[in-house]
Amino acid sequence: MKVFIYYEDNQNTELHKTLKITLPKSWKDGPTSKLLDTFVESYISNESLGSRNPLHMAELHLSIKDMEGKLVMLASDAVILDVIPDRSDLYVCHGPSTTLAAMRHQQEVDAKQRQELLKNTVACTHFGCKNRFPKGGPYPDCCYHKSPPVFHETAKFWSCCPNKKAYDWETFEAIPGCMTGACTDVKETDAPQFLGGSDLRDKAEEAVKLKSIDEFNQSHQQGGISVLDRLQALLSELGVERELFDQVLAGIRMQETDKHASVSDAQLSKLVEVAFGKELKESFKAVAAKQLRLK
Numbered sequence: 001m002k003v004f005i006y007y008e009d010n011q012n013t014e015l016h017k018t019l020k021i022t023l024p025k026s027w028k029d030g031p032t033s034k035l036l037d038t039f040v041e042s043y044i045s046n047e048s049l050g051s052r053n054p055l056h057m058a059e060l061h062l063s064i065k066d067m068e069g070k071l072v073m074l075a076s077d078a079v080i081l082d083v084i085p086d087r088s089d090l091y092v093c094h095g096p097s098t099t100l101a102a103m104r105h106q107q108e109v110d111a112k113q114r115q116e117l118l119k120n121t122v123a124c125t126h127f128g129c130k131n132r133f134p135k136g137g138p139y140p141d142c143c144y145h146k147s148p149p150v151f152h153e154t155a156k157f158w159s160c161c162p163n164k165k166a167y168d169w170e171t172f173e174a175i176p177g178c179m180t181g182a183c184t185d186v187k188e189t190d191a192p193q194f195l196g197g198s199d200l201r202d203k204a205e206e207a208v209k210l211k212s213i214d215e216f217n218q219s220h221q222q223g224g225i226s227v228l229d230r231l232q233a234l235l236s237e238l239g240v241e242r243e244l245f246d247q248v249l250a251g252i253r254m255q256e257t258d259k260h261a262s263v264s265d266a267q268l269s270k271l272v273e274v275a276f277g278k279e280l281k282e283s284f285k286a287v288a289a290k291q292l293r294l295k
Helices: 033-044 100-120 169-173 213-221 227-237 242-259 265-294
Strands: 002-007 017-022 060-065 071-073 088-094 121-123 132-134 141-144 149-152 155-158 161-166 179-182
Touching: 002 033, 017 033, 033 060, 033 088, 071 088, 100 121, 155 169, 161 169, 169 242, 227 242, 227 265, 242 265
Parallel strands: 002 088
Antiparallel strands: 002 017, 060 071, 060 088, 121 132, 141 179, 149 155, 155 161
16 A cells, blocks of 8 residues: 655745655554654655754644545544555645544534524525524525526536536535525425426426337437436435535546546546446445455
8 A cells, every 4th residue: 555645735845745655564554643653754854854844743634635626634543544545645734633533523513503503593495595594584685596406417507597507516506696685484385496407308308108128228328317317316315415426426527527628528428427437336345345354
């Protein structure tokens, strides 16, 4: 197992350092702090670096990037093999590290605060509004969307603003509303909360009839329900949230877009499907390997 550790949390690029480590077998079941300690020792032993920028273990932590490229702190006592895939890029960042217990405690505190907020307030029922307010008012000003969102393959957009598409949740949630008014807690019970790809097709393509296997397969080949749509629906039945699925899918799409900037949308969708399948396969391999270690 190999990892690459980067120190770039300094405006002076002359003080940056990259360290490649091949982990001994005995390290794999050890804490991530071992990696940080090794890096700091290597850094301060370099006279040109250590003398100008003395790093201290207690003031640093290790991070790893998630699917969206955001740095996520690693607990100092987390087991290396559990949280760091082979050949990962790790980043040494300023700020003290924390333990798994401290992380869990903070999550519990955040959850309790969230529960208190939910108990004492209500959410605006306008599409796209994130405001919460006391039950019965006062009702704050609201900027919202007129119509429900559309989730189709990796694309996300508001049906009232079809020209503003996003491929990750952060960008989608940043799309500004097209209507203004006051928040409300009255929900339109008959209105759909979201739309899918099938809602965008002409009614003629939605004729209800029993299809043969050949007709069913042909409909998929001619633009019917995509492999990823079907996979999302199946994983949803197994408890995998749509938001998590879309987050992973958006990350893979961004990677494939960077690699294949000149391909058509149809070709890109196929490349995304193949890349997603490879990632899924690697996940299954990781679970299988973990099961073998536990035996």
